[in-house]
Amino acid sequence: MKPIHWTLGSSVLVATLALAAPGLGQDQTLSPQDPYHIVLGTIPIAPLIPAFIAVDQGYFLEEGLEVELRPEPGGQDIVTAVVAQEFDFGFSNQTSLLIARSRGLPIRAIANGVVGSPDVESAWDGVIVPADSEIETPQDLIGKVVSVNTLNNTPHLVVLSALENAGIEDPASQIQFLEVQFPDAVGAVSQRQVDAAWVVEPFVTVGSFSDTRVIMNPLIETGESFLMSVYFTSEQLIEERPDVVAAFTRAINRAMQYATENPEAVRQAFPRFNQSASEAVAEQMALPFWTTELSPSDLELGAELALRYGFIEQIPDLEAFVYSGSD
Structure with a gap:
């Protein structure tokens, strides 16, 4: 497993990986021995714990990926960075993505990020x-x-x-x-x-x-279990490296499943993911809800509300927005 280094951000300590030199060719086979370097845009909040777990437990590395977790203040900033190809993947609230997609920006949702509670x-x-x-x-x-x-x-x-x-x-x-x-x-x-x-x-x-x-x-x-955020990437990366997108999706879904089944491990991991959070906070906080399923219907309520409140002028094609890996 690659070592994790900590660097100081404006308000949190942010995990970054010891980076391999980027620039692997499109025909490069993914391998833990020669991992493909990618950047994932994150926010220092509890829903992102699975991303840290995927790094910490070596899930990404097993898929042949070396992942740098890059912090941003919010989802809009991450969308901008992915569109500009500064980041390969991002985590963002669904409305930021619906706004971007409705404006024709080339991004697609690839995995569920976090949902609201059932009660x-x-x-x-x-x-x-x-x-x-x-x-x-x-x-x-x-x-x-x-x-x-x-x-x-x-x-x-x-x-x-x-x-x-x-x-x-x-x-x-x-x-x-x-x-x-x-x-x-x-x-x-x-x-x-x-x-x-x-x-x-x-x-x-x-x-x-x-x-x-x-x-x-x-x-x-x-709404019950309302879809809050998703992981996403650019259409360009999907076209050029579908293997990288598939590997990322497998690893993050594996981490979300692990987080769901191991709440105490999540609490123990959080102060290392966000060192501004104390162990006392991690022990008492309510944990988010994760699921490994994502379908266009999960975005329907959020899209309708975004239209209602004037955040978007029209609802984008949700079927085309969600990438299943088979299209």
Whole structure:
């Protein structure tokens, strides 16, 4: 297994691999002895733990891949990097990808990334407010400032949907949304820079250590096991190296299956994936839900909501967007 080195990012420690020289030819056979170097765009949140596990457990290497995990603030940045061929693969929320695809950008979803919980009790996201805030219900957010990590995106979308489902008509006109990155959101709430923030784990738990509380769980309130994010790549890589795409997909699905079956291993791995997360946070946080299945129908609700809220002008061909490896 290749050694893992840690380099300091702006707010997290980011895993990178000891890199082999890039530039293997298209006819290069994938081999653990001479692995093909790829870059995967990531975000320092709990849903990405399987990607770290796939590196740490050698799943990628067994497939003949040497993977560099490259951090970005959000899904939109990763989409841009994949389209620009700076990254080979990415992890992004589905709305960023639907926006890109609706604009004709050459990207395709290749594997499920993470889904919302099947019930409120196991939710791994939440809108947090200060513990002593007067805000108790979604209706109390009217006239307030709520942060999401990316505007006009799945985080923004699920909060709007949950607010509508709570009976608030046209929430976009009654609530001010502000873009604040996940690592800064808890502090923004604690310091009263925003009235509330939508966050995912580990930041829900980090917030509980900083005197915040959850008032709603937008993912489950949008839909049971709502598809949050997927892994994706460029059409060019699919055309030129379908073997690399297939190898990546096998490895990440294997890692997601392992994460689902070994929750304690996930908790132990997380502080090494994101060293800004303590062992105490990792032990208490709610774990995301992973699945190795992805179909065009999984994107239908998100696409309809993106159209409803004006994030896209038309729904792209979902069948053509999801790459199954056989087309």
